[in-house]
Amino acid sequence: xxxxxxxxxxxxxxxxxxxxxxxxxxxxxxxxxxxxxxxxxxxxxxxxxxxxxxxxxxxxxxxxxxxxxxxxxxxxxxxxxxxxxxxxxxxxxxxxxxxxxxxxxxxxxxxxxxxxxxxxxxxxxxxxxxxxxxxxxxxxxxxxxxxxxxxxxxxxxxxxxxxxxxxxxxxxxxxxxxxxxxxxxxxxxxxxxxxxxxxxxxxxxxxxxxxxxxxxxxxxxxxxxxxxxxxxxxxxxxxxxxxxxxxxxxxxxxxxxxxxxxxxxxxxxxxxxxxxxxxxxxxxxxxxxxxxxxxxxxxxxxxxxxxxxxxxxxxxxxxxxxxxxxxxxxxxxxxxxxxxxxxxxxxxxxxxxxxxxxxxxxxxxxxxxxxxxxxxx
Amino acid sequence: xxxxxxxxxxxxxxxxxxxxxxxxxxxxxxxxxxxxxxxxxxxxxxxxxxxxxxxxxxxxxxxxxxxxxxxxxxxxxxxxxxxxxxxxxxxxxxxxxxxxxxxxxxxxxxxxxxxxxxxxxxxxxxxxxxxxxxxxxxxxxxxxxxxxxxxxxxxxxxxxxxxxxxxxxxxxxxxxxxxxxxxxxxxxxxxxxxxxxxxxxxxxxxxxxxxxxxxxxxxxxxxxxxxxxxxxxxxxxxxxxxxxxxxxxxxxxxxxxxxxxxxxxxxxxxxxxxxxxxxxxxxxxxxxxxxxxxxxxxxxxxxxxxxxxxxxxxxxxxxxxxxxxxxxxxxxxxxxxxxxxxxxxxxxxxxxxxxxxxxxxxxxxxxxxxxxxxxxxxxx
Numbered sequence: 001x002x003x004x005x006x007x008x009x010x011x012x013x014x015x016x017x018x019x020x021x022x023x024x025x026x027x028x029x030x031x032x033x034x035x036x037x038x039x040x041x042x043x044x045x046x047x048x049x050x051x052x053x054x055x056x057x058x059x060x061x062x063x064x065x066x067x068x069x070x071x072x073x074x075x076x077x078x079x080x081x082x083x084x085x086x087x088x089x090x091x092x093x094x095x096x097x098x099x100x101x102x103x104x105x106x107x108x109x110x111x112x113x114x115x116x117x118x119x120x121x122x123x124x125x126x127x128x129x130x131x132x133x134x135x136x137x138x139x140x141x142x143x144x145x146x147x148x149x150x151x152x153x154x155x156x157x158x159x160x161x162x163x164x165x166x167x168x169x170x171x172x173x174x175x176x177x178x179x180x181x182x183x184x185x186x187x188x189x190x191x192x193x194x195x196x197x198x199x200x201x202x203x204x205x206x207x208x209x210x211x212x213x214x215x216x217x218x219x220x221x222x223x224x225x226x227x228x229x230x231x232x233x234x235x236x237x238x239x240x241x242x243x244x245x246x247x248x249x250x251x252x253x254x255x256x257x258x259x260x261x262x263x264x265x266x267x268x269x270x271x272x273x274x275x276x277x278x279x280x281x282x283x284x285x286x287x288x289x290x291x292x293x294x295x296x297x298x299x300x301x302x303x304x305x306x307x308x309x310x311x312x313x314x315x316x317x318x319x320x321x322x323x324x325x326x327x328x329x330x331x332x333x334x335x336x337x338x339x340x341x342x343x344x345x346x347x348x349x350x351x352x353x354x355x356x357x358x359x360x361x362x363x364x365x366x367x368x369x370x371x372x373x374x375x376x377x
Numbered sequence: 378x379x380x381x382x383x384x385x386x387x388x389x390x391x392x393x394x395x396x397x398x399x400x401x402x403x404x405x406x407x408x409x410x411x412x413x414x415x416x417x418x419x420x421x422x423x424x425x426x427x428x429x430x431x432x433x434x435x436x437x438x439x440x441x442x443x444x445x446x447x448x449x450x451x452x453x454x455x456x457x458x459x460x461x462x463x464x465x466x467x468x469x470x471x472x473x474x475x476x477x478x479x480x481x482x483x484x485x486x487x488x489x490x491x492x493x494x495x496x497x498x499x500x501x502x503x504x505x506x507x508x509x510x511x512x513x514x515x516x517x518x519x520x521x522x523x524x525x526x527x528x529x530x531x532x533x534x535x536x537x538x539x540x541x542x543x544x545x546x547x548x549x550x551x552x553x554x555x556x557x558x559x560x561x562x563x564x565x566x567x568x569x570x571x572x573x574x575x576x577x578x579x580x581x582x583x584x585x586x587x588x589x590x591x592x593x594x595x596x597x598x599x600x601x602x603x604x605x606x607x608x609x610x611x612x613x614x615x616x617x618x619x620x621x622x623x624x625x626x627x628x629x630x631x632x633x634x635x636x637x638x639x640x641x642x643x644x645x646x647x648x649x650x651x652x653x654x655x656x657x658x659x660x661x662x663x664x665x666x667x668x669x670x671x672x673x674x675x676x677x678x679x680x681x682x683x684x685x686x687x688x689x690x691x692x693x694x695x696x697x698x699x700x701x702x703x704x705x706x707x708x709x710x711x712x713x714x715x716x717x718x719x720x721x722x723x724x725x726x727x728x729x730x731x732x733x734x735x736x737x738x739x740x741x742x743x744x745x746x747x748x749x750x751x752x753x754x755x756x757x
Binding site: 011012015016050111112114115116120124180183186187189190191192196197198199200201214215216217219220222223364 | 654656657660662665667671674675676681682684685686688695696718719722729732
């Protein structure tokens with residue numbers, strides 16, 4: 001066997017020189033890079049409770065969809081992924097297509113949040129956010145859009161409070177956890193989550209990130225950065241890379257008791273799809289989900305494989321239910337060009353078609369009447 | 378302020394210019410050198426001026442890392458610095474891989490001075506591989522991540538070395554007294570990381586049956602509780618080492634197997650006249666083959682179990698460490714983690730209670746208002 005490089009020394013030197021020149025160019029761009037912006041679409045803070053904040057995006061059309069949608073993102077990573085860069089923002093696109101959007105920001109749990117449970121998140125923060133949106137829109141039912149782990153939360157919520165939701169959209173949400181298609185599902189079976197929570201309280205985001213980069217170590221820890229050097233000629237490319245990098249490593253810690261239940265009851269025992277999950281004292285029965293359902297998944301998702309998302313449609317009693325699939329992976333669903341040209345229009349159309357209100361319903365109910373109803377319930 | 382800004386720009390431009398000139402010189406030298414020495418037998422890269430091309434390139438990268446590492450420690454924006462550091466690290470790994478492969482392939486192709494027979498060359502290649510590829514992987518698993526992660530992943534990669542150090546400093550006198558150790562150690566050297574794992578397991582078993590039992594004798598007297606904590610901490614440390622050894626040896630095994638696959642693929646490609654024409658092509662073949670290999674490992678239940686064991690033992694060690702720290706912190710006027718946890722729990726329960734009561738009060742107020750309205754209507 002001959003050494004394929006000895007005779008190509010000149011080629012190697014040429015490649016390294018080019019790489020070096022690109023590194024210099026990259027250095028120049030990075031040195032002059034000001035703070036990068038993420039989540040720039042204008043929005044107002046309308047409610048906050050502990051570290052959770054509820055934002056309302058400023059509508060971009062004169063007459064937005066009459067039923068607002070509330071976006072619930074995962075506790076892992078930050079919700080601004082959906083509005084990462086202004087020219088590829090799913091949120092901005094949906095606003096432009098006429099939707100009225102609220103979004104939950106879960107914040108960054110600190111040591112004092114270690115005792116927060118899934119019950120606190122779903123029956124507490126999330127339910128309060130839904131009520132605020134209902135109150136502001138003067139509607140009994142709103143649209144709920146759950147993303148990733150936030151999709152799991154939304155499905156749980158829809159099963160607990162079907163009377164508050166008009167439509168349910170879930171994106172890349174794990175529902176059936178008994179699959180070998182994603183490494184997270186395989187690894188979670190042996191994850192000593194009880195020991196982790198007992199020891200650490202709030203699980204640091206950095207530990208979660210180790211798990212995520214280990215899913216594709218050579219690509220995510222090495223080739224990605226070589227790719228940046230290769231493509232550093234344009235300032236926008238570098239800026240967008242840094243934006244994505246910020247999002248990837250801007251990881252909140254996980255409230256101990258909540259992640260304990262999420263791993264034990266969902267990843268390990270798969271109780272949700274079996275209708276055996278309990279949130280607080282309430283049983284979660286997916287058959288109670290009767291509103292129209294749109295289930296969106298990414299065909300090459302290595303974090304939440306389609307086999308974890310698709311079974312939802314068979315578990316609910318909704319008559320109007322459909323799938324929408326996108327080529328690509330978990331992240332591409334928010335930032336890819338396909339996401340902007342195909343996903344956003346499809347979601348906007350699906351929601352708008354199912355959000356037309358008769359005149360009486362639009363007039364809404366008073367806060368007083370709704371409270372009376374809640375009390376009676 | 379304007380002057381400062383200009384100074385910064387001038388500085389960077391000057392620095393950038395120096396680097397560009399340096400690289401041009403480097404490139405010119407290396408473009409010209411092979412031609413100048415063409416036909417000269419026995420000229421090795423290491424005998425060329427300034428070391429190998431990779432050496433100079435690495436020196437440049439190291440200088441940048443050090444320079445910018447210091448600079449960015451003081452810079453407020455953070456994210457750019459980390460990206461830069463990781464990018465440079467990516468470039469360095471890229472170069473290191475080249476060096477490894479070029480040297481290994483030199484041996485395999487029989488271009489070493491004083492050419493040897495096939496068995497000897499192969500043996501030399503294997504020895505070089507064992508010695509250097511693990512070093513390369515070690516570099517890979519200590520990539521520049523955030524500080525807390527470096528320890529976690531870095532320790533996995535450094536474990537064989539840690540183990541070896543521990544051997545010589547603390548355990549060696551006892552180990553040498555143990556029958557069969559020399560044979561085991563020799564075996565470990567041949568088997569690489571897996572050998573270390575086997576020997577460590579063997580050692581741990583021997584330890585637990587002998588000295589471990591002695592050291593677990595319940596302490597007595599005033600310092601009993603403290604000593605017991607320290608003992609448990611030691612045990613947790615040993616178990617952590619054992620788990621990490623198993624885990625990292627699995628990673629190294631796969632890394633070595635992946636490199637074998639790369640070599641096989643290259644041989645096949647070479648025979649078909651499709652050998653990589655550029656280093657980039659080789660690099661892509663290398664990382665994609667490795668990625669496939671680790672994926673096969675990672676999806677196995679065996680790896681999941683190893684990973685679970687590492688995390689479990691890391692947590693146990695951390696818990697013991699926290700216990701010992703709390704013991705030492707007791708006399709000081711600072712709250713411990715346990716005390717803070719008690720406080721957090723009390724606060725959490727109180728907040729929950731307050732929320733529940735507030736909700737009930739609001740509902741009662743609404744009920745009262747509704748009743749009053751209804752009564753008012755009846756009266757009117």
